[in-house]
Amino acid sequence: MRRDEITKVILPESEIPKQWYNIIADMPNKPAPYYNPATLEIITPDDMKAIFPDELIKQEMSSERYIDIPKEVREMYRQFRPSPLYRARNLEKKLDTPARIYYKYEGTNATGSHKLNTAIPQTYYNKIAGIKRLATETGAGQWGSALSLATSQFGLECSVYMVNVSYQQKPYRRSFMKTFGASVVASPSNLTNSGRSILERDPSCSGSLGIAISEAVEDAAAHPDTNYALGSVLNHVCLHQSIIGIEAKKQMEMIDEYPDVVFACCGGGSNFAGISFPFLQDKFNGQKVRTVAVEPTACPTLTKGIFAFDYGDVAKMAPISRMYTLGHDFVPSGIHAGGLRYHGDSATVSQLYHDGIIEAKAYGQKAVFDAAVLFAKAEGIVPAPESAHAILAAMDEALMAKEAGQEKVILFCLSGHGYFDFTAYENYFNGVLDDIEYVSESAQINLEGLPKI
């Protein structure tokens, strides 16, 4: 295939990867073990059995380089994978840049984002463990949508605790999940102790991801036939997402290209991990390649946070992890990239950043929406606000290449489309979308009682 003639690179179905890539095998410094938030002891596999199936616990703690993708999971992947790799020809023209810009588009599946890549194996491993129902939380709704679809296809039930404010503001996401048979409740709900106790104090509580996580974990722990599923942050989630980068590498190879730099937005870290870890494998083997995690200035975990042990959620029910954090009680502002509003980051991404192996960059949401609209007009795809962070970073890089007269090769992950985000776009058009800067100081981050590095 000639590079100059292609607009999109499609891998045949037979090229769907047969193994995920586990970066932990190759990291010079491994991520620290998790700690049990109740006992402050290092977490054992047994600690996790109340809410996760054995196979996922094994993956979470594995240092094997490659982990086989089960046949049943690959069958489901066939519906929407391999995902396309596009050359952003029209964007290049608009920027008048000598750079060649590529993007891996994860929005072509029914749920519209990369989250389905991990929802499918998580559901599969729970199914073969005899689990009948999965409980989870969702904020922006992409993760809840993905898990609803996956459970529907494997015949499991699904209970989604949806942050109340999103439940009210995103009725389409709610109906989407219901279409696949999921039961969706606004969180805090009266279905759990933690929900009820919050509602008693504040009956109109708008909810938060932290509260929703607590409810879902409590639900799972209280019912033997029910497990919990998380859409980002954890090692096994990053592992499953590595399929994005493995495919992208093959696609670049098909047209005899290799990226100088790879961009992805970064909230909990699974999308960034997905596209970049397979390229980092090359970097560990001597290949020259930069990878950049892009985050919002309103929640600048890597660029402004500190590297420390911290709780994964407000209610201190999720494992303690060594990561970049803004503090487990930090409540990010209500920016429109809901998927990037997490106080911490994946342990692997954090360790790689701490070791100087990856880079990070932060942008305000106005500039991000400028880039989103320019990209939509050029490439014909309306991006999710989260993904638009990567677009802006890629555009900046392309403009620097123009300045320098360099033929740079840029790759970014377009992690999802923005079909459900038009309230945000409408605010942008109406000029009522503000840039929100992070104002806290790292000195104020409360790490009392936590393990020290």
Place this chain on the structure above:
Amino acid sequence: MRRDEITKVILPESEIPKQWYNIIADMPNKPAPYYNPATLEIITPDDMKAIFPDELIKQEMSSERYIDIPKEVREMYRQFRPSPLYRARNLEKKLDTPARIYYKYEGTNATGSHKLNTAIPQTYYNKIAGIKRLATETGAGQWGSALSLATSQFGLECSVYMVNVSYQQKPYRRSFMKTFGASVVASPSNLTNSGRSILERDPSCSGSLGIAISEAVEDAAAHPDTNYALGSVLNHVCLHQSIIGIEAKKQMEMIDEYPDVVFACCGGGSNFAGISFPFLQDKFNGQKVRTVAVEPTACPTLTKGIFAFDYGDVAKMAPISRMYTLGHDFVPSGIHAGGLRYHGDSATVSQLYHDGIIEAKAYGQKAVFDAAVLFAKAEGIVPAPESAHAILAAMDEALMAKEAGQEKVILFCLSGHGYFDFTAYENYFNGVLDDIEYVSESAQINLEGLPKI
């Protein structure tokens, strides 16, 4: 490629068709010429020049079998074509049918439906004719979205008259068009004489497709740099959509299959024409294949209408065409398949039905949404309510095959996704979605003053 192993059939980019197929060349009885609604004379190319570019007028009146797709149009098609052909494996399992069910999915492009296939060439031909702006109407919003994207990519302006009730109820579709730079106004508007005169009588008029067409045509006729674009019904629109069926034939051939029967929903007719006409070409050459147009019982143009000359719109501004019609003043009920609410039908589709070459079938919307939800759970794609009509027909056929123990091959066109239709799904889940039957009698259809067959 082995038939039993595939889930989706992907054509390489190099296989994007180089010509459209014009069924008029092969029809035993040609469609009648159009009549000018003002003069009641047969329309001449000159009559159409006020609102269409020469090349589209030529295509509208052509009887050439193949018409070349311009290089510039194929360049744009590469972004989203060839579209995938899926084997509906999970649906087959749910129905426990020996039939093999395939669907051609036109919802993978950024606007989510087949409409982009004609929006691109229409915009291109207008651009090379020196036109600066296109005016159009939109109801459900799929056509307006497609034209907004196409004009944005070719650098034309776009004015969309959106039926007022949709403008209010579908804010996401509205924002979608604005993202691509289109100017979107609620119709009736104060921008045209016809709009103003209606608003004077009824300031809160909810609008109709008929009114919106009148405004767009008036806008185009009044401005020399502006033309009008229509998303269905006309010959050149059906011609452009033939790319769907041409690709589907190649894809079926790749896995050594040929459909016994082809289903598509039918409003103005362009989606049905798109998938079925290339198969009808085979039928004209002796191949055994059935093609079935599926419509709503609330607007049963083919199954309950009469074959006669009638106006294309309420305001009698669009050409008079010989077609199946429920009467130009028939106002279909507010069903959720907005794209199927048209009183008439394409002249070619109508003639083929009159000649017994194609079949037609009608369904109520409750059964259609039952099928839509079952399909979503099985195949993981939420269908547009319009497309779900074809799904239901395909499911019925598959169940008949099961009854008869037949290995039937069924193909349908999944013309678009339902991401913007969750209000309808929500109504369905809440049990407030009613079946609406057509109650008028053909004797009441007013054809006064129109040419006779």
